[in-house]
Amino acid sequence: MSETTPSTRDDTVYLYDFRRPTALAREHSRVLELAFETFARQWGTQLTANVRVFSQVECDRVSVHTYDEYAASLPSTTAMVLCQIGDIIPKGVIQFPTGAALSWVNSMLGGTREVGETDRTFTPLEAALVRKIMDDAIEDLRYSMGPLLPESITVDGIQYNSQFAQAAATSELMIVAAFSIRIGDVNTKATLALPATVILPKLGEANPTLPAGDAPALLTVQLAQTPVDVSARFTPVPVRPGVILRLQVGDVLPIPHPVHRPLDIAVGDHVVGAAAIGASGSRLAVSVINPEDQK
Template sequence: MPQDAKPVMAYDFSRPTTLAREHTRVLEMAFETFARQWGTQLTAKVRVLSQVTREEVQVLSYDEYAGSLPDSTCMVLFDVAGISAKAVIQFPIPAALTWVGHMLGGTGAQSAPERKFTHIEQALLDKIMDDAVEDLHYSLGHLMTAPLSPASIQYNSQFAQAAASRDAMIVAGLEMVVGDSAAPATIAIPAAAILPRLDPLGAQSSTAPAAELVRMQLAQVPVKVCLQLEPITVLPAMVLNLAVGDVLNLGHPRHRPLNVTVDGQTLAQAAVGASGSRLAGSIVHIEEK
């Protein structure tokens, strides 16, 4: 194959892509933030330098997702409020036992066997999962407002019934490095919990006229408002010779309110007043333009 040839990717017509490119990018950035946050939390919990890296984000049916996992693995299931399908955080059992070993003062030099967790190990793992869920909510923000509550831990991907076989899941691949050991992990969230919130404007707002959308956006832009006296014109020689104690005669009458200006444009006049311990301007006239 020529070096400049573009890579060819197989397309499965039975599972068309359901994410727009901009939506995929939003999810990739969210899960990348989660990966950084969780890596920091792991370092604090296991007291060993840890790093989590985000890999591919895609939409899969639950059957496809479960089929991509090894038969023996750790799947922590979470109930999603208002949705029958469950969210999943999956990682290898030996990796989890290594984390627990570090938390208990071990070195992690010996590889851990694949077995179910003891009550103590599961309690320590629950603390790690609590941090993961907190970081997930923080990273997804408004995309994931439904609370997640722990449901169960499954050790066989083929027997874990987290969702119906055809339920769409947003799946993010992760690479976890804790100390000297690396392990793959995944996060699967029911698409029904996220897809309706991916459009930042919402379906109703996106149909508004363009001029109205521009006015709505401009109304939220902060501007500086100033109270000013009428300006005067002086010679450069006066400016260069200014000294402490000099008096400048202003052309602004004492009875006239100050000008309310935005970017040099006078919009109104305001009388000087006070609001608590601060000076304030009370609008007395609006310039009609």
């Protein structure tokens, strides 16, 4: 008996609140996933250029939470880059561990040793370098979101306490994307939260959902545009396997199809009409006819 290969699938369990089901339609979720996956690739490229170490960013999931739920899920001490989006009051948030940011700065400055102290605020120089990384990330975000994020977005400041950072009202819905960042041999997690009031209206315009009552008409239109194989065929002739096995070049199989009878127009095994043999230029063709006219 051969050994079984251990499963590599993600067995992480996420709590589901049945009192407040997911607010995003499946089509809208897919649009957001594609946008955030594009952002992850762009951000990884920018981190590689800034930190000078090969970096890779992957989008793990996209979900909707209130700001209070989002803030409660974060570590008490972490780097939260608040982003001003146009003139609206709720802000966007890019969150990552302070230790990860300090290792980025260490690499940018040519350091090779591991960063010792992690849970602390940034010095002015460190904050300036982190802000430079975030400015590049925001440019990637605007490119990736396209029409979903038409408003200008800029870095407003950096907070270090997830419970005291006032990015939005506690009940404000936020679209939260979780990312896995790998820089060299170091793995870390990051999140991006954007106010749903900014994204959802544009999301409906980019990929509008249709009412369920339109399903029959849409199905009819889709079926009418689906290509199918159509054949014009003679009356089939039953032949025994022994005859087929003895067939040779030059043999004749008589077809029990009267000369005056039109051909059958068939789609699969279903006869849908009748046709007479004709020509279209140099090609053989059939002309659809009324079979009653041939009687």
